[in-house]
Amino acid sequence: MLNFESDYLEGAHPQILRNLLNKNMEKLTGYGEDFYTKQAIKKIKKTINNSNTKIIFLCGGTQTNLIVIGSVLKPFEGVIAADSGHINTLEAGAIEATGHKVLTLKNSNGKIAPEELDIYLSNFFNDQNNSFKVFPGMVFISHPTELGTLYTKSELQQIHNICSNYNITLYLDGARLGYGLMSDNTDVTIEDIAKYTDIFYIGGTKVGALIGEALVFTTKKIDSLVTRVKQFGALLAKGRLLGIQFDTLFTENLYFNISKHAIQMANLLKKGLIEKGLKLYIDSYTNQQFVIMDENRYKRSKEYIKSFYWCRHDEDFVVARLVTSWATKEEDVFELLNVI
Amino acid sequence: MLNFESDYLEGAHPQILRNLLNKNMEKLTGYGEDFYTKQAIKKIKKTINNSNTKIIFLCGGTQTNLIVIGSVLKPFEGVIAADSGHINTLEAGAIEATGHKVLTLKNSNGKIAPEELDIYLSNFFNDQNNSFKVFPGMVFISHPTELGTLYTKSELQQIHNICSNYNITLYLDGARLGYGLMSDNTDVTIEDIAKYTDIFYIGGTKVGALIGEALVFTTKKIDSLVTRVKQFGALLAKGRLLGIQFDTLFTENLYFNISKHAIQMANLLKKGLIEKGLKLYIDSYTNQQFVIMDENRYKRSKEYIKSFYWCRHDEDFVVARLVTSWATKEEDVFELLNVI
Amino acid sequence: MLNFESDYLEGAHPQILRNLLNKNMEKLTGYGEDFYTKQAIKKIKKTINNSNTKIIFLCGGTQTNLIVIGSVLKPFEGVIAADSGHINTLEAGAIEATGHKVLTLKNSNGKIAPEELDIYLSNFFNDQNNSFKVFPGMVFISHPTELGTLYTKSELQQIHNICSNYNITLYLDGARLGYGLMSDNTDVTIEDIAKYTDIFYIGGTKVGALIGEALVFTTKKIDSLVTRVKQFGALLAKGRLLGIQFDTLFTENLYFNISKHAIQMANLLKKGLIEKGLKLYIDSYTNQQFVIMDENRYKRSKEYIKSFYWCRHDEDFVVARLVTSWATKEEDVFELLNVI
């Protein structure tokens, strides 16, 4: 059975497991104070070309989102997101559980359109009767988005400028950041991300790690971060588990190389699907591809291919998501194109 | 440098890493729906001799405590703990952050005395003016306690009965459960734990796992557990990481065997310390030993031994905690006894 | 200057102040245990023809909403509301601050359409991948709505049935309930409200009281209500303040009589506006009227009439809200119609 359901099907990139094994019996200080965690932080700072940041490693995307939003916003503030944003749809109300409203803007291919954001904020802050409304205190964007799309550098700059104008924090969810940065169709670098956002995270779980996200505070100051993270139950006693993984991922470009592989596989897949006459739901240049199939074809495909049911397209057609990763084999892509 | 600072100094028991490696490229369903997680759950149910339980794997102790307490209590209820209890002292207010008060009883060697609990509850529920007070809805105990002490079976039964009488949930924190169960000086089995508590967890992080705790709901019913855990940001995409580890720990008694080793090392350590004329702060039969040293000796010892500064004993003496684990080597214990 | 900005411009109906004065020096038990509170509860139970309810008096609408929603929902549940619903727009994120998401449906003239609700719930509960989504645990409706519109008895029954089918709590916000019940264009009685909802509240602040809302749990069971209300800081030491007011309002039909007066004034106003050729934004039969004016006319009107700016209608026209109440004088309505 072929399986293109997600990018978290396998364990970790083998180099990561090898390093965990090699250092296994070293006695290390707990709670993120170990040598490997410190080394990983240094390497990330070098990679993003910004040594003046605060970095901490966490376990998962929802956890990272709720800690950032729950720690940075004032009690009366909410977070703006695209209506398709992960925090609005698939995080079980985790953001609201920290006390904050998710304020939604209609998405444009999964993204927030800068002009829509500007209108929203301008309307809010020019409204003299806004004191009973939820104050927008943060903008949440995903890169790539939940639909596999990417912000352009210009869009990112615009959103950055708008947020600056209104003194609002810009936070970028990079659960699949590697796959976005290695896309053939992007002008955004990791240095740009670090430059134009106040907070972002580099996703590990979906990009080769067993578990782990690297949360980076670039401009945004936050005090007592370890205490805050502990309070959310998110501080690992064995911080080495995250430190060694990110140390490995940011050694010899591993994070980027394995992301590049996933993009190559996705490109192959996309090209093949189009050649077979299939239509795509969205023009994605990252590792998530969304293919439209009539129901019969979809049902048949399920005998050979595990995909992720995305949504119904119309009466006769459905959308299935096919995902590549660092672990995807070329032969599996060819076989998928053969049997779909 | 000898290091007896804690039981989370190394990575994982090698068998765990081998299994993670062996199964690394298997494509598995995410979020705890994989084969190994299900198998681990089965093995734990068999071990505790209770198939009618709900089990889920989480990442750490504080996380487990806040999810249990935050999910089970009604908004106006609090949780009773010994004043020395971990949730009261060293979890950064994680319980209060879920909205609940920790109601403290003076500890007896780290434990809650059944009679004190009974008096507290009797006073509370007989008080006709209790409606502005925090209702006790749960009792939290640790086994072993933060001081390395253990409840007897009789104490556990008594606390169970008191909780039943008042219809209060009994929750047991087993961060170091293995070390408690394998102590030479206990009549409590894991089946007793499962029988006399409503909820408990089997600690993995401190007993051989890289990360992970097995949370067991025995009698207590809880709905939509996965959604609740997701909301707390505690659900791992790669549930395999926890599943494979607990599957390994509960295969061929590994969890108990490695715990037994730690106890043997602790016994050796304890005996040696006493023979050297050192006094112990508390009579512990588990893997944490608390030794009283005059300040000069303590300072000198720090050149050779990493220990955990516990507290000041009096003007001249301090208490240091020495901890053994599944990974402690006999030769290190002898060397410690030599140089201390 | 005429003032039709809201229905909370004056103090209280004079009969209420007289009763507060008459009973002022009586020594009464605090916290809602006084004679007048108990008497008011009895009278309300009789009025709604349901003695098997739990009633408590609170201070304001937002407070009542957040206590109900924060007390009744499970942590992972959200509340469904029309996107125009007060809890979604003008309560400063009070619901989210209790940890719960407001799930919005597009409003139909301020109301939730039963069929839309049914589709939403059917989609949710038939979705096998719903475990990361916010579970709908309650439906929030306002009667009258924020746009002055009213549910028909049939709509109320349908929504009741849908909620029952999915085992979801139906909660009705009656901030202006009296004005809804006394409308010429409704077939809904207060007995219907009590029959078809699980929880509702009878608004006092906007219907003649100085302060106060009567919260009624009809079918929904809730334990330790006083403790919960105390925890929200909403329990008045001098419960008499609320008890005496509701006792007065539910004596000799005062609540309904003064509501009737507001409706008569609103009808006069509506008829007059139409006769003057003005268009109405919505066909309201309650005490809130929404009139469309070109900008010049609106600006001129502001010299004589205080109204509430509702929204922009199009490039040239705006919508102003004019509100009558128990205190509105007929001569003021005539003068308004003269000068507008």
Add this chain to the structure above:
Amino acid sequence: MLNFESDYLEGAHPQILRNLLNKNMEKLTGYGEDFYTKQAIKKIKKTINNSNTKIIFLCGGTQTNLIVIGSVLKPFEGVIAADSGHINTLEAGAIEATGHKVLTLKNSNGKIAPEELDIYLSNFFNDQNNSFKVFPGMVFISHPTELGTLYTKSELQQIHNICSNYNITLYLDGARLGYGLMSDNTDVTIEDIAKYTDIFYIGGTKVGALIGEALVFTTKKIDSLVTRVKQFGALLAKGRLLGIQFDTLFTENLYFNISKHAIQMANLLKKGLIEKGLKLYIDSYTNQQFVIMDENRYKRSKEYIKSFYWCRHDEDFVVARLVTSWATKEEDVFELLNVI
């Protein structure tokens, strides 16, 4: 039946009701923007001799406490209180429900001893392992305390200095402030309170108002206060209800005059009790007196006198609280002394 159970037995001082009645039909802007609220704020600023403060009126003490603590503390901070403090004992966990731990110090006659506070803070901030503990971010004191005792000016200054040293907010709960200020045995003025605290509130509910507390931010800056208060459900549409009351209380020294009367009655009571040979539980110079009675005497007294059962003193004796207020009649004090 005599009733000395509390200071919230009657309605409001008659002058307050007269003013509510006189201004009843004036149409006033809502939500605290009315003329009387503004005037009351001006008068309070003048009384405390500090025009550079932010003042808002709220409904009750628990509400005020939870809004202050929930708004000012950072998520990882807790509030220090005497173990006998109201927020620790009788507010149904309202503080914890906002996410913050109450950190307790053993009380000295209901007060926090400055030296104990200093030791606590010094220990905390000198502890290099404090990052998993709850950070003290505020000190909560009551004046008078729950035991009727008063801080001296020197104690207040010391606590102020300690808080300043550690950059911690000092918040004073003045539920019965008037009775404290008018005590014969105090050197603390309201100007001192405003000078030495960062936040305090002037209690109205227990000092002549129907309802209401005046919350004063002296040095502590807080943004968007109205939005925060709205979010807690604590903003009254008819802000006049609070504004007119405090305008009345701070006109011609009413607040202080009626407090003085309560003190005179308490002095009479205290003197009489002592003359009758009764022992007092605590040497209170405010309106709460705590008398020790043997159980028979207490039981007999209950036939004639409503008092508040405080606690058991020993096997044979209990403590009853007797409270005077602005409304206490001299003849009732004499009668009480006669029959007790």
